[in-house]
Amino acid sequence: MDIMSNEVSANELLQAHELIWSCSISFIKPMSLKCAVELGIPDIINNHGQPITLSNLISALHIHPSKTHCIYRLMRILVHFGFFTATQKVAMVDHELQQDDKEEEYSLTLASRLLLKDGPLRATPFFLVQLDPLLVTPWHSLSTWLQNSDRTPFEMVHGKTFWDGVGDEPRVKYLFTEAMASDSHLMAKIVVEGCKHVFEGLTSLVDIGGGTGIMAKAIAKNFPNINCTVLDLPYVVENSQGTKNLNFIGGDMFEAIPPANAILLKWILHDWSDEEALMILKRCREAIWSKEKGGKVIIIEKVLIENPEIDKKSAAETQLYFDMLMMVNLTGRERNKREWENLFLAAGFSHFKITPIAGVRSLLEVYP
């Protein structure tokens, strides 16, 4: 097709052009939000206790006088994307002249509430860690990596694995650990409190790659008869304190997994290639109790939505972003139902059940 010919209408050309424009500058959305988070705008609005006017927001931010006009523009794009709401407040500025002035007033949305500094469900660490230069730099080398034999773009650029890279950089280690912890608070609410039947009757559980143990703590608290163990890399669990029915082990899941009634794998298998995931699953199969004694593996992961209906388009898009993240940082991938099934059967499991839980994720119960 000759795009300069009359076969292509001007409108079609403009639409194609706009697709490229909007794609190339779409990094502005997260970068604008990052600026707002770094300036502490969500907390300033929250602490104000009521919608905040633009002028009050500017004074609270200590913006340089030459740049105050930029805050309106920053807020305008963030309102457009749904991170804040804006309403017009009419303020009488000069009573004698009877002049009215309209000023924007900003409020938080549920999304910006999740960006407040404190609170167990805060999403700020996850948001900031994804934009950290350590994680963003490898993206510039994706095409080079596709033409060489390096394991991951992250390793090609930084000369170490993602886990070593995170562990060696205190800023990223903090953000990553906090990001995992706040996600686990959310999942604990949804899965541990909301799907109690999954854990009822169990007597021991190992959370593999369980981080600082937020999920395991919730399980141990809600089910005092379950002895919980968190197995993670030594640098992750080094400062973790156990309780009566919770303990921490520093180790490597590829080497040994302690025997248990059940194993939990939350956000683990998507980090690894099929070969590596199979190795982990085989270790789990060896570690859990037999079918007769009620052994099972509980997995919280995405199951790729294929051919999404309109209402699932945005969830499917998020899953595809995660799949690319796994390609760039790690050797992993997101998987569809058939790919999960192939892995489970190859690892020696007999059947499994998928329960969609929250947004883009599912609960998979896998049985020997």
Ligand SMILES: C[S@@+](CC[C@H](N)C(=O)[O-])C[C@H]1O[C@@H](n2cnc3c(N)ncnc32)[C@H](O)[C@@H]1O
């Ligand atoms: C994506 S995080 C998930 C953490 C936690 N399950 C959650 O969902 O919040 C993956 C975890 O696997 C751990 N990990 C990576 N390699 C490991 C290994 N070889 N043995 C044990 N844990 C490992 C990491 O330290 C990290 O805590």
